[in-house]
Amino acid sequence: xxxxxxxxxxxxxxTSASFSQDPVAEDETWKTGGLLQINLNQLALVNWAAGGExxxxxxxxxxxxxxxxxxxxxxxxxxxxxxxxxxxxxNGNRKSDDRFEVTSKYGYKxxxxxxxxxxxNFRTQIFDGYEFYPxxxxxxxxxxxxxxxxxxxxxxxxxxxxxxxxxxxxxxxKFTFVVKDxxxxxxxxxxxEGESVRTEFGAYLNAxxxxxxxxxxxxxxxxxxFNAYQANTDVDFQTAINMxxxxxxxxxxxxxxxxxxxxxxxxxxxxxxxxxxxxxxxxLALIQKTGxxxxxxxxxxxxxxxxx
Numbered sequence: 300x301x302x303x304x305x306x307x308x309x310x311x312x313x314t315s316a317s318f319s320q321d322p323v324a325e326d327e328t329w330k331t332g333g334l335l336q337i338n339l340n341q342l343a344l345v346n347w348a349a350g351g352e353x354x355x356x357x358x359x360x361x362x363x364x365x366x367x368x369x370x371x372x373x374x375x376x377x378x379x380x381x382x383x384x385x386x387x388x389x390n391g392n393r394k395s396d397d398r399f400e401v402t403s404k405y406g407y408k409x410x411x412x413x414x415x416x417x418x419x420n421f422r423t424q425i426f427d428g429y430e431f432y433p434x435x436x437x438x439x440x441x442x443x444x445x446x447x448x449x450x451x452x453x454x455x456x457x458x459x460x461x462x463x464x465x466x467x468x469x470x471x472x473k474f475t476f477v478v479k480d481x482x483x484x485x486x487x488x489x490x491x492e493g494e495s496v497r498t499e500f501g502a503y504l505n506a507x508x509x510x511x512x513x514x515x516x517x518x519x520x521x522x523x524x525f526n527a528y529q530a531n532t533d534v535d536f537q538t539a540i541n542m543x544x545x546x547x548x549x550x551x552x553x554x555x556x557x558x559x560x561x562x563x564x565x566x567x568x569x570x571x572x573x574x575x576x577x578x579x580x581x582x583l584a585l586i587q588k589t590g591x592x593x594x595x596x597x598x599x600x601x602x603x604x605x606x607x
Contacts, residue, residue, distance in 0.1 A: 329366070331364065331366075332607060333363035333607055334362050334606050334607075337360075337602045337603050338549075339356070339601065353387070355385070358383035361378075362379045371407055380400075382398075390431070395598075397424040397428060399425055404417070413456070414456045415453075417452070420450045424443065430565060432572075433572060442482070445477045462510050467502075469502050475497040478495060486563070503525050521536070533560060533561075536554075549602060550602075553598045564592040
């Protein structure tokens, strides 16, 4: 039901605007638009001496924005949706990407390019995610709303033009959720055993850049930093280079880096096996070694895109 509820939110928003090649302004105060993009990657091998495996991979990227501007008031809203999958003969189908993110930001102009602002950012995934082991076993590590992350704060935004903007808040609450009936180990995401919500307070930065760096080549980049006072800094950095081949065909290169000190990742040896250590609560038992790690993802693909 949680998956269906999230999809019911996404689909109407992605399809509510009239389709055209450029964002449409319904009136002088609202501007709306978005992008739907499908990237594909396929590999076929026949009697290939060097080895390898047939594979098919794809990723769906969707975003929708609705921005309001009137007088000294601005209100920016955006939804981002990513879902990727990869199929190989030996492993079957596995999820490679899953991200649902909503950002809403209100600002009141206090000087040229400067706004007193409030921000809400919510991020989760829709489908089940698994960690796979060399012996073929798997363990579920994520589901819809398990985990989910929300940041709410007040601060100031510098927005000199439509290319660059940066929001800084010295007073932001960060909330990490793991729904109790999800079968997900909440301690993996920094919660105490039995908890469903973890609350932190600190400083938050959200910066975004969108610029055409060459003919038909657009760079988009976003950076989110959260520093819980007297704790470590969490990082979420994304960059995409989109190259337009013609009206509908595109090529894209995506990078995504995450560091969250509270997210515990299984540490493995060179063969992909989990490293075992003595259980501090039972010296005669062994448990998997876990700890915070820098997460990095890169994807390149050629596909179809449509702006609306």
